[in-house]
Amino acid sequence: xxxxxxxxxxxxxxxVAVHQFHQGALRVLRPHYLDDSGxxxxxxxxxGGAYLDADLYVVDVEVEDGAxxxxxxxxxxxxxxTPGSFAEQRMSIRLGEGARLELAPDQLIAYREASYxxxxxxxxxxxxxxxxxxIVTPGWSPDGTAFKYEELRLRTExxxxxxxxxxxxxxxxxxxxxxxxxxxxxxxxxxxxxxxxSLLVVDPRVDQALADELHSLAAxxxxxxxxxLTATVGGTTGLVLRALSDNTEELNRLLGACTAHLRRHWxxxxxxxxxxx
Amino acid sequence: MPNTATxxxxxxxxxxxxxxxxxxxxxxxxxxSYMERGxxxxxxxxxxxxxxxxxxxxxxxxxxxxxxxxxxxxxxELDELLTAQLLPRQIREASIKMGGRLLGIGAEVFPxxxxxxxxxxxxTGRAAGHQPLAFAVVARSxxxxxxxxxxxxxxxxxxxxxxxxxxxxxxxxxxxxxxLRNAHDGVAAAVExxxxxxxxxxxxxxxxxxxxxxxHEKQRARMFMS
Numbered sequence: 485x486x487x488x489x490x491x492x493x494x495x496x497x498x499x500v501a502v503h504q505f506h507q508g509a510l511r512v513l514r515p516h517y518l519d520d521s522g523x524x525x526x527x528x529x530x531x532g533g534a535y536l537d538a539d540l541y542v543v544d545v546e547v548e549d550g551a552x553x554x555x556x557x558x559x560x561x562x563x564x565x566t567p568g569s570f571a572e573q574r575m576s577i578r579l580g581e582g583a584r585l586e587l588a589p590d591q592l593i594a595y596r597e598a599s600y601x602x603x604x605x606x607x608x609x610x611x612x613x614x615x616x617x618x619i620v621t622p623g624w625s626p627d628g629t630a631f632k633y634e635e636l637r638l639r640t641e642x643x644x645x646x647x648x649x650x651x652x653x654x655x656x657x658x659x660x661x662x663x664x665x666x667x668x669x670x671x672x673x674x675x676x677x678x679x680x681x682s683l684l685v686v687d688p689r690v691d692q693a694l695a696d697e698l699h700s701l702a703a704x705x706x707x708x709x710x711x712x713l714t715a716t717v718g719g720t721t722g723l724v725l726r727a728l729s730d731n732t733e734e735l736n737r738l739l740g741a742c743t744a745h746l747r748r749h750w751x752x753x754x755x756x757x758x759x760x761x
Numbered sequence: 762m763p764n765t766a767t768x769x770x771x772x773x774x775x776x777x778x779x780x781x782x783x784x785x786x787x788x789x790x791x792x793x794s795y796m797e798r799g800x801x802x803x804x805x806x807x808x809x810x811x812x813x814x815x816x817x818x819x820x821x822x823x824x825x826x827x828x829x830x831x832x833x834x835x836x837x838e839l840d841e842l843l844t845a846q847l848l849p850r851q852i853r854e855a856s857i858k859m860g861g862r863l864l865g866i867g868a869e870v871f872p873x874x875x876x877x878x879x880x881x882x883x884x885t886g887r888a889a890g891h892q893p894l895a896f897a898v899v900a901r902s903x904x905x906x907x908x909x910x911x912x913x914x915x916x917x918x919x920x921x922x923x924x925x926x927x928x929x930x931x932x933x934x935x936x937x938x939x940x941l942r943n944a945h946d947g948v949a950a951a952v953e954x955x956x957x958x959x960x961x962x963x964x965x966x967x968x969x970x971x972x973x974x975x976x977h978e979k980q981r982a983r984m985f986m987s
Contacts, residue, residue: 637961637965639961641845642845652841653841653842653844653845654845655845655846655848656845656846656963656964657848658846658961658962658963658965658966659965659968660821660962660965666816668967670809670813671795671806671809671810671969672809672810672812672813672814672817672967672970673813673817673967673968673969673970674967674968675968675969675972680968699979708969708972708976709972709976710849710971710972710973710974710975710976711975711978712848712849712850712851712974712975712978713850714845714848715844715845715853715889724848724975726968726971726972726975727972728968728969728972
């Protein structure tokens with residue numbers, strides 16, 4: 485079990501944490517600034533090292549008006565056996581006006597007999613900027629075969645706040661992989677590839693030209709990738725990139741090239757290079 | 762119109778006839794991407810794609826939306842969910858385009874207060890007007906039982922996709938008929954599966970199908986709009 489709450493606000497030129505709470509098997513490392521943009525960086529740590537049977541992790545993140553947060557993890561999220569049950573992460577994110585969140589966790593690995601549910605609910609302002617990248621690996625079992633887990637369910641709901649206090653649904657990204665229910669490796673499913681990567685961008689600057697650019701950036705990689713735009717809700721638009729490949733490194737390079745483009749193009753920032761810290 | 766079994770059956774037959782002018786002939790829902798990659802090129806390979814599309818997209822999106830509407834979920838809520846869940850743009854637009862045609866046809870031949878309400882929501886921008894929901898609203902107003910409605914809808918979708926494959930790959934007419942016959946079990950399984958899924962399952966489409974649908978936007982030579 486673990487719980488983490490984080491609220492970030494803009495103070496002067498820099499974003500700082502104004503509320504932080506953790507208990508159980510989740511905490512954050514000392515915050516840092518990777519560059520002089522004022523973007524606050526936090527690394528989430530799970531000292532237990534893995535998600536187990538019936539574990540529940542609750543993460544609550546708020547980025548206030550104008551603030552900027554980069555949230556990463558220290559290492560891969562590993563899901564071990566969860567016989568007759570499942571491990572679960574519930575994440576709730578709220579972005580204020582002009583707020584920015586880059587969420588770049590390490591890959592998720594589901595091992596033999598693991599079931600995992602990830603429920604992410606994001607509420608953002610039409611002027612917010614959100615970039616989420618994620619990699620799901622097949623969790624090789626001791627005999628060298630992949631996809632021995634029971635079920636992976638990753639559901640992300642993104643809503644756009646409106647003036648009336650409501651929130652229109654912008655995107656519902658629902659990934660469900662249940663190997664025991666049939667062949668998940670072949671045509672129409674994983675297409676013979678083992679790893680799934682995805683990138684979700686919501687920003688008022690998202691347009692078809694950006695989708696075309698990211699499509700071109702993905703093309704040279706050894707992956708089957710597709711990019712598309714969501715409908716526009718409340719003046720903002722989402723971009724979804726999905727890619728299938730055979731290893732985490734290739735997907736990291738592909739997603740890294742895309743996020744580097746966004747960082748440079750929109751903020752004049754260098755590519756993320758977390759491993760140097 | 763008296764809701765006898767015969768008139769219901771005829772109505773359903775008309776609604777799901779492949780000649781119904783919804784524009785289904787213009788959409789491959791992604792299989793044209795597989796054709797370009799050389800992965801769909803004959804009866805067997807198209808059959809594999811069709812089985813995946815039926816078991817995933819048609820079950821977790823279309824069929825589930827129809828079931829939820831029958832169970833009384835507000836049509837505008839389901840409409841918003843579909844727009845948000847159909848991430849590949851061409852698929853979302855196909856659903857809305859064909860939905861619009863179906864709403865128009867429905868108003869002409871099977872008018873009902875429920876259909877008027879959905880059309881009004883679309884006209885005023887409160888809903889997009891998706892094909893499975895347009896179908897479900899009409900079928901429900903005609904008191905077609907859910908199981909029959911689902912089977913008819915799914916088989917109609919499978920039929921138009923197969924007809925498109927017969928033209929595009931191309932396949933022989935008899936191959937098309939064999940594909941349709943072979944899809945019977947898949948349709949029955951999809952109807953059953955759609956009855957057991959939960960709201961959390963809605964829109965869980967396999968990554969491969971979605972990626973191919975997205976890649977279709979970039980395909981140079983194409984016969985289909987999706």
